[in-house]
Amino acid sequence: MASFSTAQPLSLPRHPTFSNPNQPTANNDRSSHTISLIDRCSNLRQLKQIHAQMVRTGLFSDPYSASKLFAISALSHFASLDYACKVFDQIPQPNSFTWNTLIRAYASGPDPLRSISVFLDMVSDSRFGPNKYTFPFLIKAAAEVSSLSLGQSLHGMAVKSAVGCDVFVANSLIHCYFSCGDLDSACKVFTTIQEKDVVSWNSMITGFVQKGSPDKALELFKKMESEDVKASHVTMVGVLSACAKTRNLEFGRREDAKRLFDKMEERDNVTWTTMLDGYAILEDYEAAREVLNSMPKKDIVAWNALISAYEQNGKPNEALLVFHELQLQKNIKLNQITLVSTLSACAQVGALELGRWIHSYIKKHGIRLNFYVTSALIHMYSKCGDLEKAREVFSSVERRDVFVWSAMIGGLAMHGCGNEALDMFYKMQEANVKPNGVTFTNVFCACSHSGLVDEAELLFKEMESSYGIVPQEKHYACIVDVLGRSGYLEKAVKFIEAMPIPPSANDGAHVLLSNIYAKSGKWESVSELRKHMRVTGLKKEPGCSSIEIDGTIHEFLSGDNEHPMCEKVYGKLNEVMESLKANGYEPEMSQVLQIIDEEEMKEQSLNLHSEKLAICYGLISTEAPKAIRVIKNLGYSGNGKNHHQPMSARCVLPSSN
DNA sequence: GGCGGACTAC
Numbered sequence: 001m002a003s004f005s006t007a008q009p010l011s012l013p014r015h016p017t018f019s020n021p022n023q024p025t026a027n028n029d030r031s032s033h034t035i036s037l038i039d040r041c042s043n044l045r046q047l048k049q050i051h052a053q054m055v056r057t058g059l060f061s062d063p064y065s066a067s068k069l070f071a072i073s074a075l076s077h078f079a080s081l082d083y084a085c086k087v088f089d090q091i092p093q094p095n096s097f098t099w100n101t102l103i104r105a106y107a108s109g110p111d112p113l114r115s116i117s118v119f120l121d122m123v124s125d126s127r128f129g130p131n132k133y134t135f136p137f138l139i140k141a142a143a144e145v146s147s148l149s150l151g152q153s154l155h156g157m158a159v160k161s162a163v164g165c166d167v168f169v170a171n172s173l174i175h176c177y178f179s180c181g182d183l184d185s186a187c188k189v190f191t192t193i194q195e196k197d198v199v200s201w202n203s204m205i206t207g208f209v210q211k212g213s214p215d216k217a218l219e220l221f222k223k224m225e226s227e228d229v230k231a232s233h234v235t236m237v238g239v240l241s242a243c244a245k246t247r248n249l250e251f252g253r254r255e256d257a258k259r260l261f262d263k264m265e266e267r268d269n270v271t272w273t274t275m276l277d278g279y280a281i282l283e284d285y286e287a288a289r290e291v292l293n294s295m296p297k298k299d300i301v302a303w304n305a306l307i308s309a310y311e312q313n314g315k316p317n318e319a320l321l322v323f324h325e326l327q328l329q330k331n332i333k334l335n336q337i338t339l340v341s342t343l344s345a346c347a348q349v350g351a352l353e354l355g356r357w358i359h360s361y362i363k364k365h366g367i368r369l370n371f372y373v374t375s376a377l378i379h380m381y382s383k384c385g386d387l388e389k390a391r392e393v394f395s396s397v398e399r400r401d402v403f404v405w406s407a408m409i410g411g412l413a414m415h416g417c418g419n420e421a422l423d424m425f426y427k428m429q430e431a432n433v434k435p436n437g438v439t440f441t442n443v444f445c446a447c448s449h450s451g452l453v454d455e456a457e458l459l460f461k462e463m464e465s466s467y468g469i470v471p472q473e474k475h476y477a478c479i480v481d482v483l484g485r486s487g488y489l490e491k492a493v494k495f496i497e498a499m500p501i502p503p504s505a506n507d508g509a510h511v512l513l514s515n516i517y518a519k520s521g522k523w524e525s526v527s528e529l530r531k532h533m534r535v536t537g538l539k540k541e542p543g544c545s546s547i548e549i550d551g552t553i554h555e556f557l558s559g560d561n562e563h564p565m566c567e568k569v570y571g572k573l574n575e576v577m578e579s580l581k582a583n584g585y586e587p588e589m590s591q592v593l594q595i596i597d598e599e600e601m602k603e604q605s606l607n608l609h610s611e612k613l614a615i616c617y618g619l620i621s622t623e624a625p626k627a628i629r630v631i632k633n634l635g636y637s638g639n640g641k642n643h644h645q646p647m648s649a650r651c652v653l654p655s656s657n
Numbered sequence: 658g659g660c661g662g663a664c665t666a667c
Contacts, residue, residue: 064658071660097660104661136662171662202663209664237664273665304666311667340667372667 035068044078066091067098074105096128104137112141132163136172143176151176171199178207198232205238214242233266237274244278273302280309300335308341316348336373343376350631352384353551369397375407382411385629402436410442418450444478456482545614546631549621556613572616
């Protein structure tokens with residue numbers, strides 16, 4: 001049995017006599033020997049050795065052998081598109097299989113549309129037309145780029161080429177129509193398939209799950225069972241995720257998911273991770289953790305699922321703990337998704353040191369700053385108080401999408417650079433990037449912090465008419481905030497009363513509304529609203545401030561007695577308050593009007609705001625002139641995920657004395 | 658001569 005070693009060159013038959021018609025048996029032997037070697041290659045270096053030998057022995061001019069080498073170079077786990085192209089160019093007369101292989105490689109590569117150019121080359125340069133193998137790859141490319149028109153053209157061509165009824169072609173069309181959002185066409189294709197196979201069903205089930213109709217997915221699954229089609233593990237991934245996503249409709253389905261999972265014959269990392277994610281969606285972190293622990297081979301995707309579940313559900317500290325645990329694992333490489341989720345968790349608690357560590361990790365490992373990573377870095381630096389670093393990241397990238405621009409606008413907004421944020425908003429449009437709902441939230445937030453009332457009102461009017469974005473509740477809340485903060489209380493109340501959408505279960509907006517009623521003396525409205533909040537179970541999210549000292553995050557709630565050093569913290573607070581009063585500080589009593597809750601009233605009068613506690617902890621734990629950065633959890637700026645994002649991050653005070 | 662489709666995490 002031939003085997004590879006890194007020390008020894010490969011040994012292949014040496015006689016360059018491939019085309020000698022007198023030795024057919026020897027040639028066939030040589031060819032099949034080489035092909036078996038190709039199949040057992042485990043890295044590019046070995047493959048290149050075989051390639052070299054094949055050229056030397058003349059075996060490369062055999063189209064069949066050459067196509068085998070090419071297929072491995074283009075599709076194996078160590079494939080290299082660059083190298084594969086070179087191999088392809090050396091093949092004198094590529095056959096249909098070879099063309100299809102190249103198209104396939106491009107379709108699942110970073111630039112799927114290149115498979116379309118290869119297809120055009122094939123049609124014009126070779127005698128081969130597309131066949132039933134070609135279309136699924138091309139249609140996959142159309143799905144990757146979500147191009148409905150391309151999908152439709154390919155659909156038409158497939159029908160003309162008489163392969164429209166091929167189940168592989170039809171299944172790829174279902175997938176394509178789903179990813180282009182044309183659900184009707186997907187269903188139409190599905191109904192026309194004569195002999196549906198398990199993949200046809202899977203494409204429909206996962207399509208519905210991904211397009212937000214988990215109920216339809218479960219319905220289809222039942223139909224599939226009634227038609228005696230045996231489910232595969234991919235079916236289960238779709239069904240498990242549908243079960244998790246319908247949690248609000250029927251809690252019992254979670255048990256369905258568990259039963260399904262337990263009786264599954266084939267479990268791979270995807271199924272495990274889906275199960276993990278299902279528990280995480282239900283916020284049953286213990287169960288999610290148990291799934292991770294039971295996984296035979298934990299991969300980075302599973303770790304990411306747990307980290308991002310914590311991060312997205314407002315549990316950034318837990319996310320960071322899991323990340324630290326992940327760092328201790330050997331042989332698991334962090335990827336861009338790990339970094340994005342962790343950076344977002346850093347931003348939520350103000351973990352600047354860890355955020356910096358991740359940034360240097362990115363640089364050290366040459367990880368590409370894609371749009372997600374870039375936005376996450378800008379967001380993290382802004383929230384953690386280092387606006388300059390955020391700007392640096394922003395300037396360092398050549399291409400910026402709407403999220404990158406929005407993150408920078410949001411960063412400027414939370415640092416009070418309203419005019420600059422507006423400039424950025426116009427520059428973004430000069431760069432031909434269309435703003436989205438998140439952009440507007442951040443722009444309004446900038447206006448709010450800088451008192452740019454006219455600008456905000458104008459943009460709010462233009463938002464739908466000129467930009468085609470229907471204002472959401474959070475945008476209305478932003479405008480109320482802009483008006484309220486600038487003292488236009490009557491206007492704010494009128495604005496709220498004229499809102500076309502009712503304020504829904506949004507605690508922040510209720511408090512805001514209540515504050516506005518209170519400021520304008522509408523005490524009756526205040527008590528009505530408070531009753532409404534009590535009845536509907538709404539509570540104001542408690543304000544929480546955090547500060548990072550030597551890489552550890554310390555959190556403070558208002559009136560907090562939990563911190564081990566709280567006595568010293570309160571001592572410092574008294575000292576600061578005395579010193580402030582001695583220097584002529586008088587508390588702004590009109591602010592008390594804003595307070596709607598007795599508890600808060602008490603806290604306010606006793607100076608127990610969480611920010612003050614965090615600042616005082618910073619004062620006793622650091623030496624001047626180190627900056628003290630305090631992060632607050634409440635606010636309206638953000639990425640649209642929720643409204644509990646930290647809003648301000650600033651250098652508050654230099655250490656005193 | 659042989660090839661292919663559907664699934665998890667930002």
